[in-house]
Amino acid sequence: MKPGALSRRALIKGAAALAALRALRPLRLTAGIGDARPAGPRRKPLHVAVVGAGAFGGWTALYLLRKGARVTLIDAWGPGNSRASSGGETRVIRATYGPDRPYVQMVVRALALWRENEVRWKRPLFRKTGVLWMAGPDDRYEKASLPLMRAAGLTIDAWSAAEAGTRFPQVNFEGVSWVIHERDAGYLLARRSCQEVLQGFLSEGGDYRQREARPGAIQDGLLREILLSDGSRLVADRHVFACGPWLGALFPDLLGERITPTRQEVFFFGTPPGDPRFLEERLPVWIDNGARIFYGIPGSDGRGFKVADDTRGPTVDPTTQERMPTKAGLRAARGYMEFRFPGMQGAPLLETRVCQYENSPDTRFIIDRHPRAGNLFIVGGGSGHGFKHGPAIGERVADLVLGAASPDPFFSLARLTLMNGGS
Ligand SMILES: Cc1cc2nc3c(=O)[nH]c(=O)nc-3n(C[C@H](O)[C@H](O)[C@H](O)COP(=O)(O)OP(=O)(O)OC[C@H]3O[C@@H](n4cnc5c(N)ncnc54)[C@H](O)[C@@H]3O)c2cc1C
DSSP states (O other), rough: OOOOOHHHHHHHHHHHHHHHHSOOOOEEEETTTTEEEEEEOOOOOEEEEEEOOHHHHHHHHHHHTTTOOEEEEEEOOOOTTTTTTOOSSSSEEOOOOOOOHHHHHHHHHHHHHHHHHHHHHOOOOOEOEEEEEEOOSSOOOHHHHHHHHHHHHOOEEEHHHHHHHHOOSSSOOTTTEEEEEEOEEEEEEEEEHHHHHHHHHHHTTTTEEEEOOOEEEETTTEEEEEEESSSSOOOSEEEEOOOGHHHHSSHHHHHHTEEEEEEEEEEEEEOTTGGGGTTTOOOOOEEEEESSSEEEEBTTTTTTTEEEESEEEEOOOTOOOOOOOEEEHHHHHHHHHHHHOOGGTOOOOEEEEEEEEEEEETTTTTEEEEEEEEEEEEEEOOTOOOOHHHHHHHHHHHHTTTTOOOGGGOOHHHHHHHHHTTT
């Protein structure tokens, strides 16, 4: 078949999906807020099933509920479980995103929503430590970031390496060309936030089930049901699959080659006794955009000085991979830490974590409708930077599912089809 040509079968399927989409019950929208009650005499709320209670699915379920839908959230092992990409202690929230304006705007929205929900639940989720972003010799990414962050209203300092060195003498800025200091940024509690989101969801009337789920048949342009591990079936009006690194296995035709889970190792080193220089009251979160990207979070909750290498590891299966770090990974993390933070020389290793990124081919998220099922939505591709955006994604996906917004081409599945040469 010629590239770009559509088979008769694909055309029929596409037409069916379109017809199904039109047949989806119309939504009543009030004052720009999606009201998920269908028009008509019964005014029964729309039922949405969300599979995956990680950073993407949990917040999506919560915002669907807040916008009026009846929501069933399903997760195989629970929110922020140790297999999930949202597991573990902490995640960085920063707005340095090169030329990608959509992400900067989403970070600004996410920061507001993280704070809003913290206040609502009276639970700490976000620590505003600031973020130090170290530019390497090629600083095009950083130069593109500055105007976008400032235009978005964020408070940003730009320092020479020498100036940064006088403020943070515990850091060796050798090889750093200059530094961005994001004052509004910091870190988020990871697993704990996912659990708080579930608690919030339940207290606001959501229904949660701990089961494995898989999509049932797609017929006439609609997903008909979700099959659960206890043998039951869930029939909802609309469905969201936010299964992080498992998305490729759940939708092999659509996503099998588009979501790649890669092994990532994280190390926590012990800071010297009685020495506050490597704790968050003296040192912001840091990201070193050098030849290899390393990043870290100064000892939170006494767990140690977190050091991680952002380089993608080998492809793994998130269900079966063993979570034992490698000697090579530890050597690289220690070598980097001792160079950049000389006061951490000889620091003992306290804890480790092995996780996985769920990479899309261009590291952009995937937030879109399934091309063959009008009532099925895919949300994923966090690619090592998705956590911070959780609430902003949740709000956005809720609007998409409830018909109050259209898919954003920046996060579309179609862009990946084009990247893959029309496959
Ligand atoms: C080591 C590491 C460091 C990171 N650092 C940062 C950072 O500093 N800042 C940042 O913003 N982001 C960071 N990220 C990325 C971010 O954590 C992820 O992009 C984000 O958490 C992905 O969330 P998710 O909900 O898509 O996936 P997940 O958290 O994996 O959630 C998917 C959920 O689906 C469930 N599930 C899967 N299959 C099924 C099924 N068949 N039935 C039922 N349930 C199912 C799983 O149990 C899981 O709970 C990091 C990721 C890692 C691994």
